[in-house]
Amino acid sequence: MYRQEIDPLGHLPFSALLAALPLLVLLILLGAVRMKSHWAGLTGLAVALVLAVSVYGMPLRQAADGALEGAAFGLLPIVWIILNAVWINKLQRASGHFDIIGRAFSSLSTDFRVQAIVVAFCFGAMIESLSGFGTPIAVTALILMTIGLTPLKAAAVATFANTAPAAFGSVGNPIEALAKATSLPADELGAMVGRQSAVIAFLVPFALLLILDGRRGLRQVWPAALVAGLGFGAGQFVCSNFFVEQLTDLVAATTATGAVVLLLRFWSPAPAEPTRPAPPPPTGPPAPPGTPRAAPATTTLAAPAATTLRTEDPGTRHRREVLKAFSPYALLTVLFALTSVEGPVERFVHDQGVTFRWPGLNVLSPQGTPVTAATFDLNWLGTSGTMLLLTGLLTALVLRVPPRAALRCYGQAFRQIRWAVLTISCVLALSYVMNLSGMAVSLGTWLAGLGSVFALLSGFLGWFGVALTGSDTSSNALFGGMQIAAAHRIGISPLLMAATNSTGGVQGKAAAMQNLAIAAGAVGLPGKEGDILRKVIGWSLALLAVFCVLAFLQSTVLTWTIPGG
Template identity: 65%
Template sequence: MYRQVTDPLGHPALTALLAALPLLVLLFLLGVVRTKSHTAALGGLATAALVAIACYRMPVLQVADGAAEGAAFGLFPIVWIVLNAVWINKLQRASGHFDTIGKVFSSLSDDTRVQALLIAYCFGAMIESLSGFGTPIAITSLLLLALGLEPLKAAAVATFANTAPAAFGSVGNPIQALAKVTSYSTHDLGAMVGRQSPVVAFLVPFALLLMLDGRRGLREVWPAAAVAGAGFGAGQFLCANYLVYQLTDVGAAVASTVALVLLLRVWTPRRRTAAEGEGGGGVSASAVPTATVNALGGPAVAAGAPLVPAPAPAPAAEAVAGTVTGPAWRPDGRSEAVRAFSPYAILTVLFALVSLHGPVERFVRSFDTRFAWPGLHVAGASGRPVSIADFDFGWLGAAGTLLLTTGVLTSWLLRVPLRQAVRCYGQALRQLRPAALTIACVLALSYVMNLSGMAVSLGTWLAGIGSAFALLSGFLGWFGVALTGSDTSSNALFGAMQVSAARHSGLSPLLMAATNSSAGVLGKAAAMQNLVIAAGALGLSGREGEILRKVIGWSLGLLVVLCLVALLQSTPVLDWMVPGG
């Protein structure tokens, strides 16, 4: 049995610096050396293992076992979720129904700024609910380009819009990772995040309008931003607190879209124009990649005009993710639109069946198993075994398994031939190999830091600032996401540290853990991997810094707002918002 050590050097500040060394190595390799993310994660993992063995005196085999458990958790359930979500996305593209979804959104208004809100904010959240990991940025940026936005603006809008749904992305992956390293239930964490993230969700549409058309856009289209933000925030709060947290993004996207559609029935923007450049000018067809023009209606798709059905196959999304090209979308009444949105309906029904108390839920839970990771025997400083050493393997009711089932039903409903569906799955596997390695390494790094006591060392030192830590907590989450590009990875890295610091500071550990996730999503706009995705999708490779300059101010501004909310939630002013507070 290894018993955690919290201050092996006998000096809290030096111990904290030592404990932070793996993270500093990770940051140096990513930000300075600019190595690939999985290489940087491996470097951080190797550093963590050396520190754990040499300074924390953790046995070599225990370190290896801890890293193995972390990597296993990264593969299941996290990669298992992403793999099947990406497969569903590829099935939609292969059948041609993915373009139908985009056209349904864009046909709701002939104002480009409203279309941009529907596509980047509402539709992007629906994609995030399944895929995450930058997928919404790649897809919505191409659609925005076809609306007439110049590439740099399209990239900035798509990137920043992705911050709103990220806390519940990939069917709640960030919440699962946070629950694992903090020992809080996913229900409590989801509920707390659902009481913070609506603040960000409400403000994001206003920032998008300012990006699109400056103060003029805000002055003319603010009702759409207010209604979309309020609907999104309400959907997040209700789903996370009273329904199923895994479906929070789906619920928020639907609520936001419905609210905006209802508004458009009684209100129209004062001036219909393309939100292009400072002067609102359009973009020539030559500025739009040929694949994008063909996919979204040809050169006739002018700035400010609604998108029209494509007369030819749609390879634009394929260019981003390597999808099998399918038949073009043809207008066929409401049935095509219903089939296009069917994966989200199926997923909602499946989650409801396995989450609501009843015979199906009991049957699924009967297959759940929890076991102590072989060879891993770790006790906390108090002498009690740490719960993180136990591995949960609920394979039948896992979100990834439900997504797999959804994919099978989707391939039937969308009439994708079996051979093509299998080919799509193979493409998803190949596409996710680098991401899977990165996720496994980051989780392995997190587990070594958490099991050895390094996370506790950092948390104990940070707790020295007292109640002011409530203000710093959000910045840690933002830093983690900006560093890794993933709210899931940030929660795995810093979740336990947040809890430890909160306990030593007399703050609510649940509040600080949730703040890591809620504030962390704003770091998505500054994450290098997301900037690279946006730049690559729009032919802006090498101009990632320009995209960053367009979004960094908004990212930090909303971060300050969220941190102030968290600070107030730690005081009698808003502590009623904390479950059990």
């Protein structure tokens, strides 16, 4: 039996600094040294194992078992999600329908920056409201490439846009986890988070414009960012405070989308050139003089029968193909709705899950209670990856992809993400070693002992938890109890500090190694996670700083923003 040690050095600030060392090493190797992500992950894991055994006194066998549990969690559900999301994209490309999606978003506006806001910010939040675990990043990054974004920019935009809805996540799971960790009512926590996250979500579209096109993008397209941010923030606030927190992101995303569509009826941005990358030059030897120029290559769709072509209206045929192109997302929404809303299907799916203590792990918290991280949840049927697999099977039928071609697409998807598999496994192994050894507890305890300044840094604790685990749900479970314990000692509202952990954590999504690996794997840039990190880390920390100031003001002069305050 191993019992976690909070202050192994006998000086809490030094212990906390040492506890953060594995994550700092990982971030520096990726962001500054530009090391390949899988090598950076292995190095960070090695540092964490050495500290866990030599400083924190964790038995080597248990430290290794903890790393294995983390790697297993990286494979299921994380890699399982990426693999099947990329497979669906391969099916769409094989049938020619992925290009139709790009043209459909282009029909809203000819401006790629507006399209990116709708795809990454609005549509991504709809997916996040049902699935989470990086699914929106994988899906929207692929769509963003169809509207002309480079793979690197598509990955960065998709990753950063995913911060806006993360506080409520998949059907309110982060709020439920926070309620369990703090014993506070979920509806009150949801209301408090909604009053904070609405402000931060309002700012995200403006940051996206700066990532997309710098100051020119902000100058030319700010009205779209304004209405999208206002619509999303208003949807989050209203739904979380007056309806149910489980539907907050879905309502917010729908409201934001409607607001942008309405705006585009009366306004269009100044053109930004070029809005599309130039077509690649022709390959092969030049054609002899006088040779007729070939028509541009186009993707061939499965054509209806000839008799149908003569009698069916072309507009009807086009609408049908558009519906088929978007069918994977409709199918995914239906499947997640069936398995998430309480009822017979949800109960059946939940009953198939298996929960067990990871073999060899006998870890107690500093208070002497078994730690939850040593329990492995294998919800094989209800996981997002399985929902994506079912969606892919149905998509192959709808898009009429032959079984052999569908299987070939699956092999292509696996080859595309093979390096991401190693990266994610290493990063999650590092995360679990830090959590199980007590390093995360050391850092949290030090922050909680800073007195009234804690209100200013409370959001950073949530950010660190999400950057470490990749999940706002996990961060809430890890640090939620610590937040309210500190709030009681300092005399600050426990409800405020608990909510601050969840809302502050959302910006950590942009720095979470597993999300960076998901983005890199989805767009075909394995090993380039550091490049993505450099594009988003500044904006992540900037919005975190804004939020930390907001939380501090709420603890002092804006106490009326706290429910019941």
